[in-house]
Amino acid sequence: MHSLVVVAHPDVASLTHGLAREVTAALSDDGRSAELVDLTAEAFDPRFTAADLLHYRDEGPTPLDVVGEQARLDRAQQLVLVFPVYWWSMPALLKGWIDRVFINGWAFEYAPAGRLLPKLDQLSVHLLAVAGGDVDGYERHGYSNALRTQIEHGIFGFCGASIASTRIVYDSETAPVEALAAEVDFTVKQISTLPAAL
Numbered sequence: 001m002h003s004l005v006v007v008a009h010p011d012v013a014s015l016t017h018g019l020a021r022e023v024t025a026a027l028s029d030d031g032r033s034a035e036l037v038d039l040t041a042e043a044f045d046p047r048f049t050a051a052d053l054l055h056y057r058d059e060g061p062t063p064l065d066v067v068g069e070q071a072r073l074d075r076a077q078q079l080v081l082v083f084p085v086y087w088w089s090m091p092a093l094l095k096g097w098i099d100r101v102f103i104n105g106w107a108f109e110y111a112p113a114g115r116l117l118p119k120l121d122q123l124s125v126h127l128l129a130v131a132g133g134d135v136d137g138y139e140r141h142g143y144s145n146a147l148r149t150q151i152e153h154g155i156f157g158f159c160g161a162s163i164a165s166t167r168i169v170y171d172s173e174t175a176p177v178e179a180l181a182a183e184v185d186f187t188v189k190q191i192s193t194l195p196a197a198l
Contacts, residue, residue: 001032001033001077001078002032002033002034002035002075002076002077002078003024003027003032003033003034003035003076003077003078003079003080004034004035004037004072004073004075004076004078004079004080005020005023005024005027005034005035005036005037005080005082006037006039006079006080006081006082006094006097007020007036007037007038007039007082007083008039008040008081008082008083008084008090008091008093008094008097009040009082009083009084009091010040012038012041014084014130015130015169015172015180015184016082016083016084016130017038017082018184019082019128019130019169019184019187019188020036020038020080020082020128021036022184022188023080023082023126023128023187023188023191023192024036026188026189026191026192027078027080027191027192035072035076037072039093039094039097040093044065044069044093044096044097045065045096046092046093046094046095046096046097046099046100047096048096048099048100049063051063052066052100052103055103056103056104062103062105062106063100065100066100066101066103069097069100069101070101070106073101073123076123077122077123077124078123078124078125078126078164079123079124079125079126079161080125080126080128080191081094081125081126081127081128081151082128082130083128083129083130084129084130084131084132084172085129085130085131085132085133085147085168088143088146088147089147089150089151090129090151098155102120102155102159106119107119107120107159108120108158108159108160116158118158118159118160118161119159119160120156120159120160120161121160121161121162123159123160123161123162124161124162124163124164125156125161125162125163125164126163126164126165126166126167126191126194127148127151127152127163127165127166127167128167128169128187128191129147129166129167129168129169130168130169130172131168131169131170131171131172132171132172132173132174133170133171134170134171134174135168135170135171138168138170144168147168148166151166152166164191164194165190165191165194167187167190167191169183169184169187
């Protein structure tokens with residue numbers, strides 16, 4: 001099984017990057033392979049530009065950088081998104097990656113009668129979000145459910161991909177180092193031992 005681990009955080013010394021590296025290493029043993037994609041280091045352009053709009057309107061080709069990202073995903077059976085929570089969702093860099101890559105004709109398409117045809121039913125997804133707030137605040141205000149609904153159902157459900165796991169690491173800025181280390185170990189073990197949700 002091949003996994004694509006995508007991280008969106010500008011600081012390579014962050015907990016987010018540490019988790020991404022640990023998950024990638026854990027998914028690269030026992031005959032498995034994994035590729036770590038650092039969207040910041042690769043300078044992925046998250047802007048939906050005129051070229052993207054032309055493609056959306058069937059008036060131009062898919063931009064080459066998008067074709068490259070889709071090829072990476074086509075090689076993977078699992079996708080792991082590792083990201084900090086910004087304003088109760090993913091960072092703009094990761095959202096732009098999804099906006100540009102998960103497009104009509106590749107991630108989904110519409111039948112002539114207008115019926116939606118999801119195209120990513122072969123892809124299993126793990127979501128790993130790193131939050132500065134505590135679990136009580138997230139649950140009390142409904143942030144955890146809102147994040148899951150938007151990403152699990154609004155993006156991946158729409159495209160037919162299955163959700164293998166969703167994990168939110170809370171208190172990332174205030175928890176003791178030992179507690180965060182235990183959380184990292186648990187999370188990495190969970191993702192690396194769960195079967196794909198296909």
